[in-house]
Structure formats: structure tokens, C-alpha cells
Amino acid sequence: MAFGSDRRDPYRAVRLKLFVIQVGALLAIWLVLLSIVYVLMSSELYRVLDSELRRSAIQVIQSYDHNHLSTQNANNQSDFGAAYSLWKITGAASSMSATYIDGTPFIDVRTVYHNALMHPSGYSTTLQINGQPYRIFDALVNLRHGTYLIQVDRSVGPTQVTLSSLISTLIIAGMAALILTLVGGLILTARSMKPLLASWRQQQQFIADASHELRTPFAIIRSNLDVLLHHPDHTIESEMTYLGNAYEEVERTSALLENLLTLARADSNEQILNLSPVSLGELARDVVESTRPLAEWQQKTITLNAPENHCMVIGDPARLRQLLLILIDNALRYSDAGACVAITISCDTTSCELRVQDNGAGIPQNLLPRIFDRFVRADPSRHRAEQGSGLGLAIAKWIIEAHKGQVFVQSKEGRGTTFTVIFPS
Template sequence: MMSFYWDSNDALIQSVYYKVPYIELSSMLREKQNHMRPESILVGKKTYRFVSRPYQGKLPIVEKLSNIPLKTIQIFTEISAEVYYLNRLLWCISIGIGVGALLSIIAGYALARRALIPIQKVWEKQQQFVADASHDLRSPLSVVRGQTQILLRHPDHTIEEESAPISAILKETKRMSNMVDGLLLLARGDSHEEVISCTPVRIDVIIKEIAKKMEPIMDYKQLRVQLHVEGSELLMNGDENRLIQLFMILLDNAIKFTQVDGQIDLECIRQGKSVLVTVKDNGVGISEHELPLVFNRFYKGDSSRSRGDHGAGLGLSIARWIVDQHQGTVHISSGVGCGTTVKIRFPVIS
């Protein structure tokens, strides 16, 4: 750090410092004696920082160098190195900001695409859902329309004479009603509007009652049912109506896909702090590649399994929803020609 001293005539008091390159600097600073704020000045390739202050008469050694009163003192220092490194730092920061902005754009684009994946999947499922629902509703509507047209051709016929078309209309109407009820239940479940009412229920009693109710159907289909309930008072928190609906869906599927003289095993046992319900049949079974899809809505699998009895493909979707609402788990194992086993586990009340 160095100093310039100026007298009242704006003459620079000479000292050892006032040589080249300071001669050029002094000529530039002469005009800036009234600049009281710190400033920077460029001399050639060097940068200096200076500040000017009025002389206050406290430097007797300097006063001896001039017979004229001192007016201004200027203190300056070279800051070329600092300016160089600051410029380099600014350059690095600018590059960093540019690279950061570019990376932010790339990362934002990638994250946006990733965030859109579940939305895209939901959209595709919705589109598939609408297409499947439209297709499944079109078939019964076509039957109803066709049978109605047949009825209109013979307005003079009695109900008994037209019992076949009326029966077909009733069957398809019931089928559409069941489908709409299932869709409404799943839609309310997705939007959390459908809430089950859980109370302590005895699942062993529910299993026994369902098995008893299904006996006439088993006899009509020429099927055998093997019931095994281990223990008593298997108590759990659940919605009795929904649990009945769940087991009716599973038994209905077992009956539908089991051949004449087949057997269906219904088992309810306690395992630790849970109860395990198993529905097993020795029917046509499910292929390995179809197992992950059986819970999808409107999924019906290989048409050869249905033996002409086509459902809406919503049963197992509703069954899984009921199991999830009861904090349970469901697992299906099967093989073509080996039958199907469905295992459901619920927590029990200790």
C-alpha cells in the first residue's frame, strides 16, 4: 500500500515511490482528488484501488518536503492479482451456473417423464377399463335388444308362449346389474368412499354357513365338498356381509371351473395370530403366465376354462379389495389340469 500527497497547487510531493509506472498513475489520480469513495483505476494492464482524503495536518515529516500546505492524501494499492482471480472465479461460477442449469433441465425432464409414468399407466388402465366395460355391456344389451325385437314380432302371443325370450332378457338384465354393482363397488373403493364396517365376527361360523348354503349347488353340479374347520370361535374384526361375498366369489369360481365328479376343499384353521382360509379345487387350473393377471378387472383368462359360462371378470378384483380392507393377504397357486388353491390369511382377535 502506497500514498500520494498533494499540495494546494495540486502538485505531487516527490518521494521514492513516484517513478515509473507511478508517473502515469499520478497524472490520472490528480483529477480524482475529490473522489472520497474507494475506486478502481486501470493503468496499462494493472489495476489499482485508491481512496482520497483531505489532509488533516498530522504528518510533520511529509510537511517538511513542501513549503506549500498539503491538501490531499491518496492511498492506493495494486489489486491486479485480486482482479485476475476474481475474474477467474466469476468465469468458473458462470460456467457452473450454466452447467447446473443444463443439468437441472435434463434432471427436470427426466423426473417429469418418470412422474408421468404412473399417470400414463393409470390413463392406459382407464382406457382399457372403459373399453372392457363397453364390450361387456354391449353383449347383454345386444341380447336384450334382439329378444325384445322377437317379442314385438308377435304382440298377440301370451307370456307363456314367449317365456324363452323373456327368460333371456331377465338373465342378461341380471348379468348387467351384477356387473354395474361390481363396478360401483370398485369405483367407490378406489375413491375411498366405500368403507367397511368392522365388528367382531366368527369366521368359522361364516365358513360353515356358506358351505351349507352351497351344498344344493354342489349336488346339482355333481361335485363333492370337503369342509374342515379347526378349532372354535375364530374371532376377527370384519364386515360379515363382505366376508360372505368374498367366500361366495371364491366358491363360485371353484364350482365354475371344476368338472363333474370333482372335489372342492374348504378349510379354516388358526395359525398363530392369524386365521387361514383355503379354497382348493381339482378343476382345469390356471396357466402360469395367467396367474399374475387374475386380479385384473375384466380379466377372464383362457375362454376354454369358462366352459361357456362367462362372467364379468370382476369377481377376483372385488375379492382382493375385500381382503385388503380387512388387512389380510391372498395368494393363488395353480397349474393347468392341476386345480387351483386360494389361500387367504386374516388377523384374529387374541
């Protein structure tokens, strides 16, 4: 994925920033995890080493306490392989004196003694001896023969070798994590931006379509008003044709703007439904009665088949009425004189079904997947006044989805169209 390769992408900077943030966050998480692994492993290795040094110290003390330790040990090492130094302490802390017992005599007894006094359970530290790191354990031990100072030490070379191997392993894991992070960052960024880009493209298309739709009525209004302006001496009655044309376009533009506002509110989730129990059959009867005069004027018929029992749904009566009007208007608009629009209501225990069927011109098969898109019309050759704005079905789909319903469309060219809407009851 190349950032900014598409000049139509206005979010290149946002995309890059989002990618950097995601990769940075993932890298930080990996670094923290790898650091925790190293610290825990290092602590565990030193804990094991300190435990072995403590056992070595106990071994030396027990051996001496049971008189199993020789006066001088040629190797100066315990059975655990750790070098040691054993001293007997006499006198108080301020006037301490020490007698060498066994092991290596080359230690600062007084410093080790005072440090051991501050740590009754013994303490461990790491020192450099002849340029090599050693782990040292010091402790004061009270035995039956007196108080003894024991120091045990061992090279931390093997531990450091293990830690070096661990670091190498973590570096390899870190490189793999870096590659995975980059790939993951690209995937996450693409997925995160996909809805935003789709929304932007939809908005751009919506603006372009709306601009195109508004351009024509304004041009018509302007051309008719220009005629009036060029004939100021004419009477209103003599120019009624031009005034009628302008008024018709104003009405149509007003309806278009109202539909655009409805869709804009739907897109921003600002539409609030006033939900209440609604009898779908009663609502359909009211709508049919109000639209029957229009159908008769167009020499068309509307029939309604609804059960006597109330098919109840939870919905917004105004929006459901708008849905019915859109579907009926669409059926009347795309059918010729003599056509019949049949409305059927049915219900069961789980759902209510609304069906609007006509025997009009039908919808081309290649257009069926897009009929709910905005500004899509089934028959562009029809007269402008008959064609509509191309927003009705988009609004209908929003109303259906807002009521958690589903819509299905069947159509054959020249034989008519059936819209089936199913609502949960």
C-alpha cells in the first residue's frame, strides 16, 4: 500500500499519522514485553545463583561445625565449586577482630563484617575482581563455638553467557516483531481508513449528484424569470406560463431539499424515531384513501388486502406513512394508465409483511442492485416531472433499517415490480 498514491485521497496525512501512531504503539508494546522477559529471566538466573551460593555457605559452615573441614583446603572451594573465605569473629562491633579459618584470606574482613551486620540474613552483591565479574554472598553465622563470617563467591560468566544468548534471541524476536508490527500497522491502517474513505467517496458522490440535481431547476427558474424581466410591461396573466414553470421547479426543489435534509440527518444519526405501537393495516388504509384520488386522476387503481385483526408493529407512524407513500408513489410513477397497484398486509407471531406490487414498466436487471442508491432512477427517459428526485427509495431503505426491517425487490421489465418489506412484530 503506497501512501498518497491516489491523488483523490484527501486523508494521506491522516493515513500516515495513523500508521505511525499504530506502529509506534505496537513497537512500544513489544519493547515493554521483551524488556519484561529480559528482566524476569535475569532476576531468575541471579536468584538461582544466589541460592547456590547460600547453599555453598551452609555447606562450608556445617562442615566446619561438625569438624569435617580440614584446616586448609587446597582448592579453597566448596563441593558446589564456589570459592569461599571463613573467619572467626571476636570482640564487639567497635573493637572487632577476626581470625582466619579457611579458604582465601584476601578479603577486606572489616568491611565485609560491617556489611554483614546490616543484613542478618546475609546479602549478595556483584563485584569486579581482576577485571572479571563475581557474585559474592556474605553472612554472619552464630555457631556453638562462636560467631563466624563466611564469604562465598562464584564467577557470573556462565550467567552472563546465558543472558547474552537471551539478548540475541530477544533481538531476533524483536526484529521479527518489527516486521510483524509494520505489516500489522499497514493492515490496521488500511482497515481503519476504509470506512472513512468509503464515507468520503460517498459524500463526494452525494455532493456531486445533489449539485447536478439542483443545477437544472435553478437554471429553469432563472430562464423563466429572465423572460419576465425582459418584458416588464406584460401582465401577470399573460406570463402565467413562465410563472407556472418557475413555481413548479420551486416546489420540486423544495421537495428535493427536504429529502436531502432527511438523508443528511440519517447519515449523522440525528433522526429520532417516535416509537409507539402502530397498526400496519390501519395505516395502509389511511394512505390508500389519501392516494386513491391521485391514482384515479392518472387512470390507475389501488387495491388493499389487509386482515381484520391488527398487524401491530413498534414504529414511528409518520415515518411508516412516509415509507408507504414512497412505495406507492414509485409504483404509480413508473406505470402507465390502466395499471394496478396492489398493497398486501399480512402478519404472524414474529413479523409483519408489507407488499407493494405493480404491473408497470419494471426495473432493468442491471439496475436492481443499485435501486436504493441515491439519485438512481429506473427510467431516465421519462419526463422530468414524472421522474422524481431519485432519493425516495434511499429514504425508504433508511426507514426500513431504522425499524430493524428487511426489504426485498423482485422485478421484470414490462411485467412490474414487487417490494416486500418485513418488520419484526
